[in-house]
Amino acid sequence: MIPALLLLGLMALVAPSMSYSCYGDIRALQAPTISCTAVRAPDCGLAMVQRTAEADVVRLRKYEVPIKRVARNLCLDPALIAAIISQESRAGLLLENGWDQGRQKYGLMQIGRQQHQPFGMWDSEEHINQCSTILVLAINEVRARHPSWTWDQQLRGGICNYRAKMGNFQVYEEDPCDRDNYYVNSVIRRAQYFKTHGF
DSSP states (O other), X not given: OOOHHHHHHHHHHHXXXXXXXXXXXXXXXXXXXXXXXXXXXXXOSHHHHHHHHHHHHHHHGGGHHHHHHHHHHHTOOHHHHHHXXXXXXXXXXXXXXXXXXXXXXXXXXXXXXXXXXXXXXXXXXXXXXXXXXXXXXXXHHXXXXXXXXXXXXXXXXXXXXXXXXXXXXXXXXXXXXXXXXXXXXXXXXXXXXXXXXXX
């Protein structure tokens, strides 16, 4: 008889894209239509998110193995990690030597240097693991603060809380997404796309 741990490992190798998230099914999340304002007009809307996800999935293939390894270790959905990489840096396209244009944020998942000391190279598994661990802590913080919220509210709040912890957003007491749902809706839409493309 095959030991349970070995069986789990074999299953992960055979079906690396199977869902092993402890934070719910990303496919079941509702992401309302992404509204466009004059400021965001060139880079928003569902069609634009779809187009950028289609372009980014090609670059994300380079990081597929480390993303899935980190996801499995942290019990996260790999599509969610891929979506944040796409949202934050377009899978590295927007970066120069790992830095954003203002040299304030670093790496695929854009860690703010004022908030955290980055680990590893900008596109390394170590970096993906550090930022994904911050995401897990952000989700768990929202869960602890709002135990009565549904799992999808907690996950949405956790995604916004991640953005705040990375130095990209001001967090609000009741709902981290209270004043701006664009980020979380864009991440969810990307994650759902990547989920159907092997992540």
